Amino acid sequence: xxxxxxxxxxxxxxxxxxxxxxxxxxxxxxxxxxxxxxxxxxxxxxxxxxxxxxxxxxxxxxxxxxxxxxxxxxxxxxxxxxxxxxxxxxxxxxxxxxxxxxxxxxxxxxxxxxxxxxxxxxxxxxxxxxxxxxxxxxxxxxxxxxxxxxxxxxxxxxxxxxxxxxxxxxxxxxxxxxxxxxxxxxxxxxxxxxxxxxx
Amino acid sequence: xxxxxxxxxxxxxxxxxxxxxxxxxxxxxxxxxxxxxxxxxxxxxxxxxxxxxxxxxxxxxxxxxxxxxxxxxxxxxxxxxxxxxxxxxxxxxxxxxxxxxxxxxxxxxxxxxxxxxxxxxxxxxxxxxxxxxxxxxxxxxxxxxxxxxxxxxxxxxxxxxxxxxxxxxxxxxxxxxxxxxxxxxxxxxxxxxxxxxxxxxxxxxxxxxxxx
Numbered sequence: 001x002x003x004x005x006x007x008x009x010x011x012x013x014x015x016x017x018x019x020x021x022x023x024x025x026x027x028x029x030x031x032x033x034x035x036x037x038x039x040x041x042x043x044x045x046x047x048x049x050x051x052x053x054x055x056x057x058x059x060x061x062x063x064x065x066x067x068x069x070x071x072x073x074x075x076x077x078x079x080x081x082x083x084x085x086x087x088x089x090x091x092x093x094x095x096x097x098x099x100x101x102x103x104x105x106x107x108x109x110x111x112x113x114x115x116x117x118x119x120x121x122x123x124x125x126x127x128x129x130x131x132x133x134x135x136x137x138x139x140x141x142x143x144x145x146x147x148x149x150x151x152x153x154x155x156x157x158x159x160x161x162x163x164x165x166x167x168x169x170x171x172x173x174x175x176x177x178x179x180x181x182x183x184x185x186x187x188x189x190x191x192x193x194x195x196x197x198x199x
Numbered sequence: 200x201x202x203x204x205x206x207x208x209x210x211x212x213x214x215x216x217x218x219x220x221x222x223x224x225x226x227x228x229x230x231x232x233x234x235x236x237x238x239x240x241x242x243x244x245x246x247x248x249x250x251x252x253x254x255x256x257x258x259x260x261x262x263x264x265x266x267x268x269x270x271x272x273x274x275x276x277x278x279x280x281x282x283x284x285x286x287x288x289x290x291x292x293x294x295x296x297x298x299x300x301x302x303x304x305x306x307x308x309x310x311x312x313x314x315x316x317x318x319x320x321x322x323x324x325x326x327x328x329x330x331x332x333x334x335x336x337x338x339x340x341x342x343x344x345x346x347x348x349x350x351x352x353x354x355x356x357x358x359x360x361x362x363x364x365x366x367x368x369x370x371x372x373x374x375x376x377x378x379x380x381x382x383x384x385x386x387x388x389x390x391x392x393x394x395x396x397x398x399x400x401x402x403x404x405x406x407x408x409x410x411x
Contacts, residue, residue, distance in 0.1 A: 005212065005214035010206040010208055011204075011206055011403070012207055012212070012221070029335070064361070066365045066366070080360035083364055084376060089380065092356065092381055095356065128238045140391075146357045149354055152358045153362055155298055156301075156358070160372070192220070
């Protein structure tokens with residue numbers, strides 16, 4: 001039995017030992033305070049490794065190609081960002097790079113840094129700051145919105161040329177789901193307790 | 200689940216923002232900041248200067264919202280003609296060309312969602328200023344909703360990035376990002392930080408105050 005305060009209305013709750021997959025819901029404001037997960041470490045690691053493979057494919061293979069008669073123009077995930085950079089719109093290029101390329105990578109590497117040592121029962125330095133960083137960057141990972149942007153662009157250019165989705169788009173689309181599964185397998189309370197016990 | 204009907208604030212406890220550990224509020228210290236004994240995150244009973252910060256960021260976002268909608272988002276040059284498109288002209292283009300679904304998606308993400316966020320955040324801020332005790336649960340829900348929808352406004356920024364990449368130099372046409380793209384990005388970032396700096400617990404503090 002331990003106490004926590006709801007992070008949205010500050011009401012104190014006594015939390016009994018939770019069965020796995022149960023959620024603790026605030027009785028006053030109805031927000032989900034946390035969710036206990038079964039096999040959190042194994043499942044998170046599995047999804048994260050799958051995510052990393054997809055990520056490598058998404059970054060290195062051709063993303064979209066545009067065909068208009070004899071002209072064939074192939075782009076990668078990073079092409080648009082590089083072009084924005086060259087056009088001098090650096091803040092915009094940086095924002096797109098952060099939200100769709102760097103932060104998803106930070107999330108996956110962060111998960112590996114926390115969960116591999118937990119699995120092997122070893123201690124690593126800076127595990128807590130890394131996990132804190134992982135929690136702070138979460139709202140800024142926006143791959144699913146980029147995917148919707150691809151759909152809108154295809155419709156927008158559809159009348160001008162043929163758009164051919166590349167292998168990277170498929171990997172990127174799958175990565176959105178896989179990363180979400182990885183994130184939802186994380187049992188934060190378990191992680192904090194394990195990290196606390198280690199130090 | 201048993202509930203001791205009190206908030207952490209009333210009991211002099213602080214809940215860590217990062218790891219949720221409840222700890223005793225440290226003795227008032229004039230220098231330095233208190234950190235969570237477990238994870239080392241800075242401890243605050245309420246997000247610091249929550250109301251002021253949220254007001255400032257919302258107002259800044261409203262100011263950025265104007266050039267974002269008035270200035271051109273993309274500049275297309277094809278065969279010697281140059282065409283500047285704003286967000287709304289893009290929406291109208293899609294409506295006239297039969298893809299009203301895409302028009303609706305762009306309008307919702309780029310025009311409606313930021314506007315809705317302004318309205319909800321200002322309403323929440325005013326409700327705290329005027330110490331409203333009406334429907335705190337629904338107001339907390341509204342807050343959760345604004346937090347969730349804000350990110351979708353990034354859509355147009357991504358569309359511009361993808362268009363720039365696909366239609367690049369050497370092609371018959373060339374698309375460049377217009378000045379509105381930058382203002383638009385600022386709207387999204389400032390409203391997201393505004394929602395993050397708002398503390399929904401303030402809604403409940405007022406309710407608890409009135410009940411005592």
